[in-house]
Amino acid sequence: MNIDQIKKEFPIFDNKVQNNDLVYLDSANSSQKPRIVIDRIYDFYSKEFSNVGRSVHYLAVAATNLYEQTRTSVQKYINASDKNEIVFTKGATEAINLVANTFGQKYLDEGDEVLITELEHHSNYVPWHFLRKSKKINIEFAEVNDQGEVTLEEIKKKITDRTKIICVTHLSNVTGAILPIKEIVNFAHSKGIPVLVDGCQGAPHLKLDMQDLDCDFYAISGHKMYGPTGIGVLYAKKKWLEDLPPYQGGGGMIREVKKKGISYGELPNKYEAGTMATAQVIAFNESIKFLEKIGIENIEKHEKELLDYAVELLGKNNSVNIIGNPKNKGGVISFTIEGIHPHDIATILDEDGVAIRAGHHCCQILHEKLGLPATARASFGVYNTKDDIDQLNKSINNCKKIFNLK
Protein backbone atom coordinates (compact mmCIF):
# COMPACT_ATOMS: atom_id res chain seq x y z
CA MET A 1 0.00 0.00 0.00
CA ASN A 2 1.51 3.27 -1.14
CA ILE A 3 0.33 6.02 1.20
CA ASP A 4 1.86 8.82 -0.86
CA GLN A 5 -0.16 7.59 -3.81
CA ILE A 6 -3.33 7.31 -1.73
CA LYS A 7 -2.83 10.75 -0.25
CA LYS A 8 -2.66 12.20 -3.78
CA GLU A 9 -6.23 11.02 -4.29
CA PHE A 10 -7.37 13.57 -1.67
CA PRO A 11 -7.45 17.09 -3.17
CA ILE A 12 -7.52 18.72 0.29
CA PHE A 13 -3.83 17.90 0.68
CA ASP A 14 -2.94 19.86 -2.48
CA ASN A 15 -3.55 23.12 -0.67
CA LYS A 16 -1.69 24.77 2.16
CA VAL A 17 -3.52 25.54 5.38
CA GLN A 18 -2.28 28.84 6.79
CA ASN A 19 0.93 28.32 4.77
CA ASN A 20 1.50 24.86 6.20
CA ASP A 21 1.08 21.38 4.83
CA LEU A 22 -2.08 19.98 6.34
CA VAL A 23 -1.51 17.35 9.02
CA TYR A 24 -5.05 16.08 9.38
CA LEU A 25 -5.51 14.17 12.62
CA ASP A 26 -9.25 14.58 13.04
CA SER A 27 -10.64 11.68 11.03
CA ALA A 28 -12.64 10.32 13.98
CA ASN A 29 -14.59 13.55 13.69
CA SER A 30 -14.87 13.42 9.90
CA SER A 31 -12.59 12.03 7.23
CA GLN A 32 -11.37 13.88 4.16
CA LYS A 33 -12.83 12.96 0.78
CA PRO A 34 -11.07 11.34 -2.17
CA ARG A 35 -11.45 12.97 -5.57
CA ILE A 36 -13.70 10.21 -6.93
CA VAL A 37 -16.30 10.96 -4.25
CA ILE A 38 -16.18 14.71 -4.85
CA ASP A 39 -16.32 14.26 -8.63
CA ARG A 40 -19.20 11.85 -8.36
CA ILE A 41 -21.37 14.47 -6.69
CA TYR A 42 -20.47 17.02 -9.36
CA ASP A 43 -21.08 14.57 -12.20
CA PHE A 44 -24.37 13.37 -10.81
CA TYR A 45 -25.73 16.89 -10.45
CA SER A 46 -24.28 17.97 -13.82
CA LYS A 47 -25.29 15.06 -16.01
CA GLU A 48 -27.57 12.61 -14.27
CA PHE A 49 -29.70 14.36 -11.71
CA SER A 50 -33.24 13.33 -11.00
CA ASN A 51 -35.15 12.36 -7.90
CA VAL A 52 -35.33 8.64 -7.33
CA GLY A 53 -38.12 6.10 -6.98
CA ARG A 54 -40.96 8.22 -8.30
CA SER A 55 -40.99 9.26 -11.96
CA VAL A 56 -40.71 6.94 -14.94
CA HIS A 57 -38.58 9.14 -17.18
CA TYR A 58 -35.12 8.10 -18.24
CA LEU A 59 -33.17 10.18 -15.70
CA ALA A 60 -35.38 9.06 -12.82
CA VAL A 61 -34.92 5.41 -13.66
CA ALA A 62 -31.17 5.79 -14.08
CA ALA A 63 -30.85 7.72 -10.78
CA THR A 64 -32.95 5.10 -8.99
CA ASN A 65 -30.68 2.37 -10.28
CA LEU A 66 -27.58 4.24 -9.09
CA TYR A 67 -29.15 4.84 -5.71
CA GLU A 68 -30.00 1.17 -5.35
CA GLN A 69 -26.52 0.17 -6.49
CA THR A 70 -25.13 1.87 -3.38
CA ARG A 71 -27.49 -0.17 -1.27
CA THR A 72 -26.15 -3.35 -2.84
CA SER A 73 -22.55 -2.17 -2.43
CA VAL A 74 -23.10 -1.45 1.27
CA GLN A 75 -24.81 -4.80 1.72
CA LYS A 76 -21.82 -6.59 0.23
CA TYR A 77 -19.31 -4.43 2.07
CA ILE A 78 -20.75 -5.26 5.47
CA ASN A 79 -21.89 -8.75 4.44
CA ALA A 80 -25.54 -8.27 5.28
CA SER A 81 -27.71 -11.14 4.14
CA ASP A 82 -30.29 -8.99 2.35
CA LYS A 83 -30.07 -5.66 0.57
CA ASN A 84 -33.30 -4.57 2.24
CA GLU A 85 -31.49 -4.64 5.57
CA ILE A 86 -29.72 -1.45 4.46
CA VAL A 87 -31.62 1.75 5.31
CA PHE A 88 -30.19 5.10 4.28
CA THR A 89 -30.37 7.88 6.87
CA LYS A 90 -28.89 11.33 7.19
CA GLY A 91 -26.21 9.94 9.44
CA ALA A 92 -25.48 7.49 12.24
CA THR A 93 -27.30 9.83 14.64
CA GLU A 94 -30.52 9.44 12.67
CA ALA A 95 -29.95 5.70 12.43
CA ILE A 96 -29.82 5.42 16.24
CA ASN A 97 -32.76 7.80 16.67
CA LEU A 98 -34.73 5.62 14.27
CA VAL A 99 -34.16 2.55 16.42
CA ALA A 100 -34.69 4.32 19.75
CA ASN A 101 -37.93 5.80 18.47
CA THR A 102 -39.45 2.73 16.82
CA PHE A 103 -38.12 0.07 19.18
CA GLY A 104 -38.99 2.32 22.11
CA GLN A 105 -42.53 2.78 20.84
CA LYS A 106 -43.16 -0.89 20.43
CA TYR A 107 -41.10 -2.65 23.08
CA LEU A 108 -40.26 -0.32 25.96
CA ASP A 109 -42.49 0.29 28.93
CA GLU A 110 -42.20 1.88 32.34
CA GLY A 111 -39.35 0.38 34.36
CA ASP A 112 -37.69 -1.29 31.39
CA GLU A 113 -33.95 -0.86 31.06
CA VAL A 114 -31.75 0.15 28.18
CA LEU A 115 -28.14 -0.82 28.82
CA ILE A 116 -25.51 1.46 27.29
CA THR A 117 -21.88 2.08 28.26
CA GLU A 118 -19.93 4.98 29.69
CA LEU A 119 -18.00 5.10 26.43
CA GLU A 120 -21.02 6.08 24.36
CA HIS A 121 -21.10 9.13 22.16
CA HIS A 122 -24.01 11.45 22.96
CA SER A 123 -25.74 10.12 19.86
CA ASN A 124 -26.06 6.71 21.53
CA TYR A 125 -27.31 8.14 24.81
CA VAL A 126 -29.53 11.16 24.14
CA PRO A 127 -31.98 9.33 21.82
CA TRP A 128 -32.52 6.77 24.61
CA HIS A 129 -32.77 9.54 27.19
CA PHE A 130 -35.88 10.84 25.40
CA LEU A 131 -37.57 7.59 26.39
CA ARG A 132 -36.89 8.24 30.06
CA LYS A 133 -39.51 10.97 29.84
CA SER A 134 -41.94 9.57 27.32
CA LYS A 135 -41.85 5.94 28.48
CA LYS A 136 -40.37 6.22 31.98
CA ILE A 137 -37.63 3.75 31.15
CA ASN A 138 -34.28 3.53 32.97
CA ILE A 139 -30.87 3.78 31.39
CA GLU A 140 -28.09 1.69 32.88
CA PHE A 141 -24.41 2.30 32.20
CA ALA A 142 -21.82 -0.44 31.84
CA GLU A 143 -18.71 1.09 33.38
CA VAL A 144 -15.41 1.76 31.74
CA ASN A 145 -12.35 0.22 33.44
CA ASP A 146 -8.96 1.82 34.13
CA GLN A 147 -7.75 0.87 30.66
CA GLY A 148 -10.61 2.75 29.01
CA GLU A 149 -12.42 -0.42 27.96
CA VAL A 150 -15.82 -1.93 28.64
CA THR A 151 -15.53 -5.68 29.08
CA LEU A 152 -17.98 -8.47 28.39
CA GLU A 153 -17.98 -9.26 32.12
CA GLU A 154 -19.06 -5.70 32.93
CA ILE A 155 -21.89 -5.92 30.39
CA LYS A 156 -22.98 -9.26 31.87
CA LYS A 157 -22.98 -7.73 35.33
CA LYS A 158 -25.34 -4.94 34.30
CA ILE A 159 -27.91 -7.10 32.54
CA THR A 160 -31.10 -7.62 34.52
CA ASP A 161 -34.43 -9.21 33.69
CA ARG A 162 -35.63 -5.70 32.75
CA THR A 163 -32.90 -5.15 30.13
CA LYS A 164 -34.68 -4.79 26.80
CA ILE A 165 -31.86 -3.68 24.50
CA ILE A 166 -28.08 -3.24 24.75
CA CYS A 167 -26.49 -0.33 22.87
CA VAL A 168 -22.72 -0.25 22.59
CA THR A 169 -20.05 1.43 20.56
CA HIS A 170 -17.86 -0.73 18.34
CA LEU A 171 -14.80 1.48 18.79
CA SER A 172 -14.57 4.30 21.32
CA ASN A 173 -13.95 7.71 19.76
CA VAL A 174 -12.03 8.73 22.89
CA THR A 175 -9.99 5.80 24.21
CA GLY A 176 -9.95 3.85 20.96
CA ALA A 177 -11.14 0.71 22.77
CA ILE A 178 -12.56 -1.92 20.44
CA LEU A 179 -15.38 -3.73 22.23
CA PRO A 180 -15.88 -7.50 21.99
CA ILE A 181 -19.08 -7.09 20.00
CA LYS A 182 -19.42 -10.67 18.87
CA GLU A 183 -19.17 -11.96 22.42
CA ILE A 184 -21.54 -9.30 23.74
CA VAL A 185 -24.09 -10.15 21.05
CA ASN A 186 -23.71 -13.84 21.71
CA PHE A 187 -24.35 -13.43 25.41
CA ALA A 188 -27.18 -10.91 24.95
CA HIS A 189 -28.94 -13.21 22.51
CA SER A 190 -28.68 -16.07 24.97
CA LYS A 191 -30.82 -13.85 27.21
CA GLY A 192 -33.10 -12.85 24.35
CA ILE A 193 -31.85 -9.25 24.30
CA PRO A 194 -31.18 -7.45 20.99
CA VAL A 195 -27.99 -5.41 20.48
CA LEU A 196 -27.47 -2.11 18.70
CA VAL A 197 -23.90 -1.24 17.74
CA ASP A 198 -22.78 2.34 17.15
CA GLY A 199 -20.41 1.67 14.26
CA CYS A 200 -19.34 5.26 13.55
CA GLN A 201 -15.72 4.51 14.35
CA GLY A 202 -15.91 0.81 13.55
CA ALA A 203 -17.04 1.04 9.94
CA PRO A 204 -14.16 3.20 8.61
CA HIS A 205 -11.44 1.18 10.31
CA LEU A 206 -12.49 -2.43 10.88
CA LYS A 207 -13.57 -5.29 8.69
CA LEU A 208 -17.32 -5.67 9.02
CA ASP A 209 -19.36 -8.82 8.66
CA MET A 210 -22.91 -8.43 9.88
CA GLN A 211 -23.72 -12.12 9.56
CA ASP A 212 -20.71 -12.99 11.67
CA LEU A 213 -21.22 -10.21 14.26
CA ASP A 214 -24.91 -11.14 14.38
CA CYS A 215 -25.91 -7.81 15.97
CA ASP A 216 -29.48 -6.64 15.47
CA PHE A 217 -28.70 -3.03 14.51
CA TYR A 218 -25.51 -1.37 13.30
CA ALA A 219 -25.30 2.39 12.74
CA ILE A 220 -22.85 3.77 10.17
CA SER A 221 -21.75 7.31 9.40
CA GLY A 222 -20.90 7.99 5.74
CA HIS A 223 -18.77 11.06 6.25
CA LYS A 224 -16.34 9.21 8.51
CA MET A 225 -15.86 6.60 5.75
CA TYR A 226 -14.38 9.00 3.18
CA GLY A 227 -17.94 9.68 2.02
CA PRO A 228 -20.12 12.79 1.81
CA THR A 229 -21.85 14.38 4.79
CA GLY A 230 -25.60 13.91 5.09
CA ILE A 231 -25.52 10.18 4.59
CA GLY A 232 -25.56 7.31 7.02
CA VAL A 233 -26.70 3.73 7.09
CA LEU A 234 -28.78 1.76 9.49
CA TYR A 235 -28.17 -1.93 9.12
CA ALA A 236 -30.97 -3.85 10.82
CA LYS A 237 -31.95 -7.46 10.65
CA LYS A 238 -34.89 -7.86 8.32
CA LYS A 239 -37.10 -9.27 11.05
CA TRP A 240 -36.76 -5.99 12.96
CA LEU A 241 -37.40 -3.74 9.98
CA GLU A 242 -40.52 -5.73 9.17
CA ASP A 243 -41.65 -5.78 12.77
CA LEU A 244 -41.00 -2.21 13.95
CA PRO A 245 -43.31 0.69 13.10
CA PRO A 246 -42.25 3.32 10.55
CA TYR A 247 -40.11 6.23 11.77
CA GLN A 248 -40.90 9.32 9.72
CA GLY A 249 -44.02 9.71 7.64
CA GLY A 250 -44.11 11.25 4.19
CA GLY A 251 -43.76 10.53 0.51
CA GLY A 252 -42.07 7.37 -0.63
CA MET A 253 -42.73 5.33 2.50
CA ILE A 254 -46.41 4.57 1.88
CA ARG A 255 -48.36 1.98 -0.05
CA GLU A 256 -51.78 3.55 0.00
CA VAL A 257 -53.11 6.71 1.59
CA LYS A 258 -56.83 7.15 2.24
CA LYS A 259 -58.75 9.56 4.43
CA LYS A 260 -59.57 6.73 6.75
CA GLY A 261 -56.31 4.86 6.81
CA ILE A 262 -52.78 4.50 5.51
CA SER A 263 -50.73 1.45 4.69
CA TYR A 264 -46.98 1.56 4.53
CA GLY A 265 -44.56 0.56 1.82
CA GLU A 266 -42.29 -2.45 1.66
CA LEU A 267 -38.67 -2.42 2.74
CA PRO A 268 -36.52 -0.47 2.34
CA ASN A 269 -38.99 2.31 1.39
CA LYS A 270 -40.78 2.03 4.72
CA TYR A 271 -37.91 3.82 6.46
CA GLU A 272 -36.91 6.27 3.73
CA ALA A 273 -39.56 8.97 3.83
CA GLY A 274 -39.21 12.06 1.68
CA THR A 275 -36.50 12.89 -0.80
CA MET A 276 -33.32 11.30 0.41
CA ALA A 277 -29.76 12.63 0.10
CA THR A 278 -29.67 11.21 -3.41
CA ALA A 279 -26.36 12.61 -4.63
CA GLN A 280 -24.65 11.70 -1.37
CA VAL A 281 -25.93 8.15 -1.46
CA ILE A 282 -24.74 7.74 -5.03
CA ALA A 283 -21.33 9.26 -4.19
CA PHE A 284 -21.09 7.04 -1.13
CA ASN A 285 -20.79 4.11 -3.51
CA GLU A 286 -17.45 5.59 -4.58
CA SER A 287 -16.30 5.65 -0.93
CA ILE A 288 -17.09 1.96 -0.67
CA LYS A 289 -15.19 1.30 -3.89
CA PHE A 290 -12.28 3.35 -2.56
CA LEU A 291 -12.17 1.29 0.64
CA GLU A 292 -12.49 -1.95 -1.30
CA LYS A 293 -9.71 -0.98 -3.69
CA ILE A 294 -7.25 -0.45 -0.83
CA GLY A 295 -8.65 -3.27 1.27
CA ILE A 296 -9.88 -2.71 4.81
CA GLU A 297 -7.34 -5.22 6.15
CA ASN A 298 -4.56 -3.03 4.73
CA ILE A 299 -6.11 0.07 6.25
CA GLU A 300 -6.37 -1.64 9.64
CA LYS A 301 -2.73 -2.70 9.45
CA HIS A 302 -1.56 0.76 8.41
CA GLU A 303 -3.50 2.52 11.15
CA LYS A 304 -2.24 0.04 13.74
CA GLU A 305 1.33 0.84 12.73
CA LEU A 306 0.61 4.55 13.06
CA LEU A 307 -1.01 3.98 16.43
CA ASP A 308 1.91 1.96 17.81
CA TYR A 309 4.34 4.57 16.54
CA ALA A 310 2.34 7.44 18.06
CA VAL A 311 1.83 5.71 21.41
CA GLU A 312 5.56 5.10 21.65
CA LEU A 313 6.57 8.61 20.57
CA LEU A 314 4.02 10.50 22.69
CA GLY A 315 4.58 8.07 25.56
CA LYS A 316 8.20 9.22 25.67
CA ASN A 317 7.18 12.87 25.67
CA ASN A 318 7.23 14.26 29.21
CA SER A 319 3.96 15.61 30.50
CA VAL A 320 1.88 13.97 27.75
CA ASN A 321 -0.68 11.71 29.35
CA ILE A 322 -2.46 9.26 27.04
CA ILE A 323 -6.04 8.48 28.09
CA GLY A 324 -6.70 4.76 28.41
CA ASN A 325 -4.65 1.79 27.40
CA PRO A 326 -7.07 -0.74 25.89
CA LYS A 327 -5.68 -4.07 24.76
CA ASN A 328 -7.61 -3.82 21.54
CA LYS A 329 -7.31 -0.26 20.28
CA GLY A 330 -8.14 1.62 17.07
CA GLY A 331 -6.37 4.68 15.63
CA VAL A 332 -7.45 7.22 18.23
CA ILE A 333 -5.24 8.85 20.86
CA SER A 334 -6.77 11.17 23.42
CA PHE A 335 -4.30 12.94 25.62
CA THR A 336 -3.72 15.76 28.05
CA ILE A 337 -0.64 17.80 28.82
CA GLU A 338 -0.16 18.71 32.45
CA GLY A 339 -0.55 22.48 32.70
CA ILE A 340 -2.02 23.17 29.25
CA HIS A 341 -5.73 23.07 28.55
CA PRO A 342 -6.69 20.99 25.48
CA HIS A 343 -8.17 24.04 23.71
CA ASP A 344 -4.90 25.83 24.01
CA ILE A 345 -3.12 22.75 22.66
CA ALA A 346 -5.48 22.64 19.68
CA THR A 347 -5.00 26.33 18.86
CA ILE A 348 -1.22 26.09 19.05
CA LEU A 349 -1.09 22.89 16.97
CA ASP A 350 -3.36 24.48 14.40
CA GLU A 351 -0.77 27.18 13.84
CA ASP A 352 1.51 24.43 12.46
CA GLY A 353 -1.24 23.02 10.26
CA VAL A 354 -1.89 20.17 12.68
CA ALA A 355 -5.66 19.63 12.93
CA ILE A 356 -6.77 17.81 16.07
CA ARG A 357 -9.90 18.01 18.18
CA ALA A 358 -10.14 19.32 21.72
CA GLY A 359 -13.10 19.08 24.07
CA HIS A 360 -15.28 16.30 25.35
CA HIS A 361 -15.75 14.73 21.88
CA CYS A 362 -19.49 14.38 22.57
CA CYS A 363 -18.66 12.01 25.44
CA GLN A 364 -19.36 14.01 28.58
CA ILE A 365 -20.28 10.92 30.60
CA LEU A 366 -16.85 9.42 29.94
CA HIS A 367 -15.03 12.68 30.64
CA GLU A 368 -16.87 13.09 33.91
CA LYS A 369 -15.75 9.59 34.84
CA LEU A 370 -12.18 10.43 33.88
CA GLY A 371 -12.42 13.61 35.93
CA LEU A 372 -11.38 15.66 32.92
CA PRO A 373 -13.52 18.42 31.42
CA ALA A 374 -11.72 18.04 28.12
CA THR A 375 -9.01 16.13 26.28
CA ALA A 376 -7.05 16.66 23.09
CA ARG A 377 -7.50 13.96 20.46
CA ALA A 378 -5.49 12.88 17.45
CA SER A 379 -7.21 10.34 15.21
CA PHE A 380 -5.94 8.65 12.08
CA GLY A 381 -7.14 7.94 8.58
CA VAL A 382 -5.73 6.04 5.65
CA TYR A 383 -3.84 9.14 4.41
CA ASN A 384 -1.80 9.69 7.58
CA THR A 385 1.91 8.96 7.75
CA LYS A 386 4.57 8.68 10.41
CA ASP A 387 5.69 12.15 9.32
CA ASP A 388 2.32 13.44 10.51
CA ILE A 389 2.94 11.93 13.92
CA ASP A 390 6.45 13.38 14.06
CA GLN A 391 4.92 16.78 13.30
CA LEU A 392 2.30 16.23 16.01
CA ASN A 393 5.04 15.53 18.52
CA LYS A 394 7.05 18.53 17.36
CA SER A 395 4.03 20.81 17.70
CA ILE A 396 3.29 19.43 21.16
CA ASN A 397 6.83 20.42 22.09
CA ASN A 398 6.11 23.89 20.79
CA CYS A 399 3.04 24.06 23.08
CA LYS A 400 5.22 23.18 26.01
CA LYS A 401 7.69 25.86 25.02
CA ILE A 402 5.00 28.55 24.78
CA PHE A 403 3.67 27.52 28.18
CA ASN A 404 7.16 27.38 29.65
CA LEU A 405 6.97 23.66 30.38
CA LYS A 406 9.90 21.29 30.34
Place this chain on the structure above:
Amino acid sequence: MNLKELYQEIILEHGKNPRNLRKTDNFTRDAKGNNPLCGDNVHIYLKLNDNNKVEDISFEGNGCAITMASASIMTDLVRGKEEKEVKEIVTDFLDMIKEKDELNTQLLSEDEKTKLMCLSGVKQYPMRVKCATLSWHTLTSAMNNSKEIASTED
Protein backbone atom coordinates in the same frame (compact mmCIF):
# COMPACT_ATOMS: atom_id res chain seq x y z
CA MET B 1 -1.55 35.42 12.92
CA ASN B 2 0.62 35.30 15.93
CA LEU B 3 0.52 32.90 18.84
CA LYS B 4 2.71 35.23 20.86
CA GLU B 5 -0.05 37.84 20.71
CA LEU B 6 -2.62 35.33 21.88
CA TYR B 7 -0.51 33.80 24.61
CA GLN B 8 1.16 36.86 26.09
CA GLU B 9 3.02 36.37 29.35
CA ILE B 10 0.30 38.08 31.30
CA ILE B 11 -2.35 35.67 29.93
CA LEU B 12 -0.18 32.65 30.70
CA GLU B 13 0.50 33.93 34.17
CA HIS B 14 -3.17 34.66 34.99
CA GLY B 15 -4.15 31.37 33.34
CA LYS B 16 -1.77 29.47 35.55
CA ASN B 17 -2.47 31.37 38.75
CA PRO B 18 -5.95 32.83 38.42
CA ARG B 19 -6.83 35.57 40.91
CA ASN B 20 -10.07 35.31 42.87
CA LEU B 21 -10.54 31.63 42.06
CA ARG B 22 -12.65 30.87 45.11
CA LYS B 23 -16.15 31.37 46.43
CA THR B 24 -17.10 34.64 48.13
CA ASP B 25 -18.60 34.23 51.59
CA ASN B 26 -22.08 35.68 51.86
CA PHE B 27 -22.26 36.58 48.18
CA THR B 28 -25.36 38.57 47.24
CA ARG B 29 -25.58 37.63 43.58
CA ASP B 30 -24.22 34.86 41.42
CA ALA B 31 -24.58 33.31 37.99
CA LYS B 32 -23.28 30.34 36.07
CA GLY B 33 -22.07 30.45 32.51
CA ASN B 34 -20.92 27.86 30.08
CA ASN B 35 -19.67 27.48 26.57
CA PRO B 36 -21.61 24.46 25.30
CA LEU B 37 -19.28 23.89 22.37
CA CYS B 38 -16.16 23.34 24.42
CA GLY B 39 -17.53 22.62 27.89
CA ASP B 40 -15.80 25.54 29.62
CA ASN B 41 -17.77 26.80 32.60
CA VAL B 42 -17.57 29.55 35.19
CA HIS B 43 -19.59 30.47 38.24
CA ILE B 44 -19.32 34.09 39.32
CA TYR B 45 -20.02 35.21 42.90
CA LEU B 46 -20.65 38.83 43.64
CA LYS B 47 -21.03 40.72 46.89
CA LEU B 48 -22.45 44.22 46.56
CA ASN B 49 -22.44 46.51 49.60
CA ASP B 50 -25.18 48.94 50.62
CA ASN B 51 -23.88 51.52 48.15
CA ASN B 52 -24.13 49.00 45.32
CA LYS B 53 -20.37 48.77 45.12
CA VAL B 54 -18.59 45.49 44.42
CA GLU B 55 -17.19 44.59 47.81
CA ASP B 56 -15.98 41.22 46.60
CA ILE B 57 -16.07 39.17 43.43
CA SER B 58 -14.79 35.66 42.83
CA PHE B 59 -15.23 32.76 40.46
CA GLU B 60 -15.08 29.01 40.22
CA GLY B 61 -14.80 26.98 37.06
CA ASN B 62 -12.43 25.54 34.58
CA GLY B 63 -11.36 26.22 31.07
CA CYS B 64 -8.47 27.08 28.83
CA ALA B 65 -5.79 29.66 29.56
CA ILE B 66 -7.83 32.38 27.84
CA THR B 67 -11.02 31.63 29.78
CA MET B 68 -9.21 31.52 33.09
CA ALA B 69 -7.07 34.59 32.42
CA SER B 70 -10.05 36.60 31.29
CA ALA B 71 -12.04 35.75 34.43
CA SER B 72 -8.99 36.44 36.57
CA ILE B 73 -8.27 39.86 35.09
CA MET B 74 -11.95 40.82 35.02
CA THR B 75 -12.55 40.00 38.68
CA ASP B 76 -9.50 42.05 39.64
CA LEU B 77 -10.65 45.10 37.68
CA VAL B 78 -14.25 45.40 38.81
CA ARG B 79 -13.66 45.13 42.54
CA GLY B 80 -14.60 48.43 44.20
CA LYS B 81 -16.62 49.63 41.20
CA GLU B 82 -20.27 50.62 41.40
CA GLU B 83 -22.88 48.50 39.68
CA LYS B 84 -23.35 51.07 36.91
CA GLU B 85 -19.60 51.30 36.40
CA VAL B 86 -19.26 47.54 36.16
CA LYS B 87 -21.85 47.49 33.41
CA GLU B 88 -20.00 50.20 31.51
CA ILE B 89 -16.71 48.30 31.74
CA VAL B 90 -18.35 45.05 30.60
CA THR B 91 -19.95 46.76 27.60
CA ASP B 92 -16.69 48.48 26.70
CA PHE B 93 -14.74 45.21 26.87
CA LEU B 94 -17.27 43.25 24.80
CA ASP B 95 -17.36 46.05 22.18
CA MET B 96 -13.57 45.96 22.00
CA ILE B 97 -13.50 42.18 21.53
CA LYS B 98 -16.23 42.41 18.92
CA GLU B 99 -15.18 45.38 16.80
CA LYS B 100 -13.47 48.38 18.36
CA ASP B 101 -9.71 48.80 18.31
CA GLU B 102 -9.44 50.07 21.85
CA LEU B 103 -11.16 50.55 25.17
CA ASN B 104 -12.91 53.90 25.68
CA THR B 105 -14.02 53.78 29.29
CA GLN B 106 -12.64 56.40 31.66
CA LEU B 107 -13.23 54.08 34.60
CA LEU B 108 -10.01 52.12 34.13
CA SER B 109 -6.44 53.32 34.38
CA GLU B 110 -4.08 53.03 31.43
CA ASP B 111 -2.35 50.13 33.17
CA GLU B 112 -5.63 48.33 33.64
CA LYS B 113 -6.57 48.93 30.02
CA THR B 114 -3.23 47.57 28.86
CA LYS B 115 -3.86 44.44 30.87
CA LEU B 116 -7.28 43.97 29.31
CA MET B 117 -5.97 44.66 25.83
CA CYS B 118 -3.78 41.57 26.24
CA LEU B 119 -6.97 39.62 25.62
CA SER B 120 -7.51 41.30 22.24
CA GLY B 121 -5.29 38.66 20.62
CA VAL B 122 -8.36 36.39 20.43
CA LYS B 123 -9.80 38.60 17.70
CA GLN B 124 -7.59 36.75 15.26
CA TYR B 125 -8.96 33.42 16.49
CA PRO B 126 -12.74 33.56 16.02
CA MET B 127 -13.26 30.19 17.74
CA ARG B 128 -11.52 31.49 20.83
CA VAL B 129 -13.42 34.77 21.22
CA LYS B 130 -15.97 32.95 23.36
CA CYS B 131 -13.26 31.88 25.77
CA ALA B 132 -12.44 35.54 26.40
CA THR B 133 -16.05 36.65 26.74
CA LEU B 134 -17.56 33.82 28.82
CA SER B 135 -16.86 35.29 32.25
CA TRP B 136 -18.01 38.75 31.12
CA HIS B 137 -21.38 37.47 29.92
CA THR B 138 -21.67 35.59 33.18
CA LEU B 139 -20.87 38.72 35.17
CA THR B 140 -23.72 40.49 33.35
CA SER B 141 -26.05 37.65 34.35
CA ALA B 142 -24.87 37.89 37.93
CA MET B 143 -25.45 41.67 37.99
CA ASN B 144 -28.98 41.04 36.70
CA ASN B 145 -29.25 38.23 39.23
CA SER B 146 -30.38 36.03 36.37
CA LYS B 147 -31.18 32.46 37.19
CA GLU B 148 -30.54 31.42 33.63
CA ILE B 149 -27.15 29.99 32.76
CA ALA B 150 -25.22 32.53 30.70
CA SER B 151 -24.14 31.13 27.39
CA THR B 152 -21.67 32.19 24.79
CA GLU B 153 -24.25 31.05 22.22
CA ASP B 154 -26.77 33.77 21.39
